[in-house]
Amino acid sequence: MGRRRRTGKRNAWQGDRLTQRARDEGHVARSVYKLQEIQKRFQILARGQRVVDLGCTPGSWWRYAADLVGPSGVVVGVDIAPPEVSPGPFLGRSVLEVTPDELTEALGGPAQVVLSDMAPRTTGDTFGDHIRQIELAQRALLLANAVLEPGGALVCKVFDGEEAHAFVVQVRETFDRVKRVRPDAVRRQSREFFVVATGRAL
Numbered sequence: 001m002g003r004r005r006r007t008g009k010r011n012a013w014q015g016d017r018l019t020q021r022a023r024d025e026g027h028v029a030r031s032v033y034k035l036q037e038i039q040k041r042f043q044i045l046a047r048g049q050r051v052v053d054l055g056c057t058p059g060s061w062w063r064y065a066a067d068l069v070g071p072s073g074v075v076v077g078v079d080i081a082p083p084e085v086s087p088g089p090f091l092g093r094s095v096l097e098v099t100p101d102e103l104t105e106a107l108g109g110p111a112q113v114v115l116s117d118m119a120p121r122t123t124g125d126t127f128g129d130h131i132r133q134i135e136l137a138q139r140a141l142l143l144a145n146a147v148l149e150p151g152g153a154l155v156c157k158v159f160d161g162e163e164a165h166a167f168v169v170q171v172r173e174t175f176d177r178v179k180r181v182r183p184d185a186v187r188r189q190s191r192e193f194f195v196v197a198t199g200r201a202l
Helices: 008-014 017-024 032-042 060-069 100-107 126-147 164-172
Strands: 050-054 074-078 111-116 148-159 175-181 192-200
Touching: 032 060, 032 148, 032 175, 032 192, 050 060, 050 100, 050 126, 060 074, 060 111, 074 100, 100 111, 100 126, 111 126, 126 148, 126 164, 126 192, 148 164, 164 175, 164 192
Parallel strands: 050 074, 050 111, 111 148
Antiparallel strands: 148 192, 175 192
């Protein structure tokens, strides 16, 4: 009797080696590998930093960043939904509502890094999803410009599309160095990339 082939969603999940690897290594989501690659290339995070993680749920970026900044640093998470892990102060608010003053108070001072892996709940409408995601990216940029100290950095997810270039140009207005990065851990069918911006201008 032959071995039964597994099909459907379960098989698709099992075929995602990074999802399985994340579970094996104790991460709450495979997205941690995106930030790990960005960190390896750009050395954004360091000991003792104050960091904001916008859209922190389920918590994989948050915990990874907290491990790197160590006990002398702090990472503040912001999300509507509660995360699976909470390695620092958590603001259970929409990023569209949270204020720069709230973030600075929770951090204990200005930030050195703002992280944003935010995405809307996708609908299958490629253009509509792109526009909604760009709105979140613009909010991340606004908050970053308000809370980052000079020289600070922003890592921000973007869904590629007709408004993406204009957003990157907007980031370049307030940061010295801006790169478009597509980590290897991004799913092949995804249109996402990340803007890595360093050297927040005075």
